[in-house]
Amino acid sequence: MFIDVVPNRGSPPAVLLRESYRDENGRTQKRTLANLSKLPGDVIEMLKALLNGGALIGTAPKDLAIERSLPHGHVAAVLGTIRKISLDRLILSTAKDAASRRFCDLVVAMMVDRLITPRSKLGFVRAVDEETAATSLGNLLRLGKVKDHEPYEALDWLLERQERIENGLARRHLKDGILVLYDVSSSYFEGHCCPLAQFGHSRDHRSDRLQIVYGLLCTRDGLPIAIEVFEGNAADPTTLKSQVDKLKARFGIKRVVLIGDRGMITSARIRDDLKTSSLDWITCLRAPQIQALAQGDGPLQLSLFDERDLAEISSPDFPGERLIMCRNRDLAMERARKREALLKATERELARVQANVRRKGSTLRSAAEIGLAVGEVVNAKKVAKHFALDIRDGHFSWSRKIEQIAAEAKLDGIYVIRTSVPKGELSAQNAVQAYKDLSRVERAFRSLKTVDLEIRPIRHWNANRVRAHVFLCMLAYHVEWHLRQRLAPLLFHDTELDRGRAARISPVASTEPSASARSKKAIKRNANGDPVHSFAGLIDHLGTMTRNIMRMPQAKKHPFTLLSKSTPLQDQAFKLLDLDPMRVQ
Template identity: 55%
Template sequence: MYIEAVPNRNSPPAVLLREAFREQGKVRKRTLANLSCLPAEVIEGLRILLKGGVAVPSAEEVFTIERSLPHGHVAAVLGGATACGARDWFAAAPERLRKLLLAMVVARIVSPASKLATHRMLSDDTAAHSLGRVLGLGQIEPKDLYRALDWLHAAQPDIERRLARRHLVGSTLVLYDLTSTWLTGRCCPLAARGHSRDGKRDDPQIVFGLICAADGCPVAVEVFSGNTADPATVAAQVTKLKSRFAIEQIAWVGDRGMITSARIRNVLKPNGMDWISSLRAPQIAQLAQEHGPFQPSLFDERNLLELTSEHFPDERLVVCRNPLLAEERARKRSELLAATEAELATVAAAVTRARNPLRGSAQIALRAGRAIDHYHMAKHLALTITDSSLTWVRKTEKIAEEAALDGLYVIRTSLAADKLEANAAVAAYKSLSQVERAFRSIKTVDLKVRPVFHYSAERVRAHVFLCMLAYYVEWHMRRHLKPMLFDDEFIDSAQSDKPSAVAKAQRSAHAKAKDATRGADDGMPLHSFRTLMQDLGTLAYNVTYTALNPKAKIVLTTRPTPLQEKAFALLGVNPARTQ
């Protein structure tokens, strides 16, 4: 095709778009369009294009950027959320509410903040990223987010049931653990004084328990009052799995403070459920007396041995010994005893000093009590106090009894050996670390569930559930992005090479190489999940227009860097697709 100007007598030449072709050995041409009505600059641009050139030599002369917003992290998380089925969670909601709920989940990963701050980030006028524009939210009000929270609270049972059908079908093990966080204000009925795992003793707390599948994928969460004891939450979660999820054959994996003997007797056994937990220190001492001292030589081959006890009927007990843990506990005990004796020596010096000595058995006992309780070593020291003296000796027998149990822990389970052998039972108990990882992500650098600003119990529960859904999306994204993160890509094979599950978890050789070089196999730098999101956020979403039609907005995304291209490829996301 080409453009030809044809003379037109006394009129301006006719500008025609023509096509040349060969017919029966002769070159012929035909007119495709009359371009005479177009401006001369447009015709010239078409002429350049048809010759294989560039019609617009400089984009700055044509396009004006009206707004530029961070976009790459939005595209990545939105694509990851869609891939793991997040859009289906809100299918029953009205269309606008459905978009808003999806935006709240994505925003919790992209830029976690309070609902009021999230409202500002999503609104067109004050947008901090492209999420609101990509989803077409337009102008929103804070009450819209609270309305979405209310809908989410009502829909939580249905969404959790959907997740359970996907991740717990055919599964035996369920990981369960508990954590706490603080609230602002004292109006929420869930706020109560309780044990703070974050060291915020002056603030009211809430407690929430997380149920995960055996691979660590979150499935359900429940919020309790801040003064709820850990074991008291088990009954509610058992009821949830039986009534809401209709799952009968389940083995609960929980720590010794969660799944206690009383909870096993009163909750798990009556409901026909199995368990994997561990014994407390007094129970381990009782077991050692019953079966004789556990000599280190018993653990030479596998670092574990299996036995039964009349005190734990219908249970298998797996005694594990970790030599590294034994050394660490012996070192710590020695240092704490030395530090306690140093403080007691300070008190004894005050008793014997020449000027203004400390006198009176009550006053000496008060000072000595503070010293001996500082490092919790009262069980290993015997004090002798008079009105004018303070002496002490170590309880060598007690110390030796405790030292004999150094490095020992005992896994208890009701599962038969043909369902779960001893090594697998230990590995299942140690997999609780995956729930701890979920808590770290939800509470700290990634999703920042704390502090909680809501006052009503329903919205506090919806807020925690929203953070769990965001972690669900992050968990799936991490699995795809492992080649770009410091995460171990071959952790399963590394653990399978261990002679026993008791041994310390080892990173694979590939992961150690990543740690040493700080780079991936292709030489690109490694990231944490948060820093990768920050890097992706530098890919911009530009709203532009042309001088020919300023009202028509054109969206142009910047070209991704090689690292960004790799992340989008792993996630299967095209950042240029803005809908």
């Protein structure tokens, strides 16, 4: 028997099951046994193979074996993105020796692993080793047997190339006249041996731990370009000079606008670092400086806000600079509410102290003892300046400083943007929005520290290893930023945020989520009806796609790879990433 395909003029060909025989004259003839034209093509091909002497594999329980099944989808998404943005090529650069290639593969693997499941370096070794692999990562990069010391050697190798890699990122994403965001954060430290670890102002609220400080340079969109680690007791302004040198000397950018908060870009730093380097800046005035502008007939007059929420002024105290006054009425109401709540809470505690002083037989009698108790109360809520205290032996009373509170309340919701950029190059509205874009650096710190990458706690004791660890986390966030941009339709991200900002009447007003973002939050689906996720949740779901090593008993020396059937969400994600999970290597 055989299958014969017969042309049928303009119609599809007829697929017939036939057999050959000889007639009474000995001539060969064909007899049609069945018309197979309506069968699926793969079934027809299988029948052809069987009729040609092939065997049907997979009908018996032992005909097909799965040798190894490893989570693969999240690895393919992250590794494929690294390949697509050519970050691995930038890391390797011109190094061609086998050792550098090995170190580069390990660095890429650590970046991918940190985005998938942040863990210690020893945990990473176990996760990619061919015997104890937790994902397909080690297999895709052909890492083979990974020794315990190799990740640390790869970190040392990476740190030697940090400047060159950051220079490459700057060439790709920075240009003359660009606005650059800069901010500082800190992370607590485990151990006591690293010279970088010092006690300082803990942003993690872990004053019991040593810490390190690091400064992050980003594009205005929040894409990280460079990071630098400082000692844990370094003050924010002292980190600025090295960033100025980096932008001007290393990156070779002739004209750049640095955006930093008021605790970072101080008057001293402007005078000593920025002006001497011909660097422009955007920052904000501190509260005492705003109060000085509002005193008497100063340039900051509240009447300017009668019909608007933004006004530009000048002051002889800030020669050659633009001062952009802003008043957010919603923020003013919130600050007034919060102040009143803090004052009332403090008064309740002061009343308890007063009752204790008046109680017969109380041990709280001397002025010194009463002062200690009262100081603890008023300093707890940071409102000591708003109370007039009368403390004597056996006596305590207080009253609010009504005039001082009223003077402070007049400036509620008011902030002043300070910039050196000429008005012809940057409007007041764009200057305000540029300063508010610092929130994107804060989001980067949240991802680095808690949400996705877990840079802390830091367990290295060698200063260079600490620097390399922080730089590795920055590179991982660089990849995450690209992933978030591409996967935004499947995330809770507001994909119309920039369009909504452009449509606002004033940048001073709070940024409201777009209609699509509100809809995502309400029904947990996007406009196409696809479920939306957090970034970590989507990565976890992609990880349910497995990479299976298959083998047949008849072909033991020839295993093949088969991916598990993808879900609609996985198909949509890889479509957005423009990746084929089977072809990522």
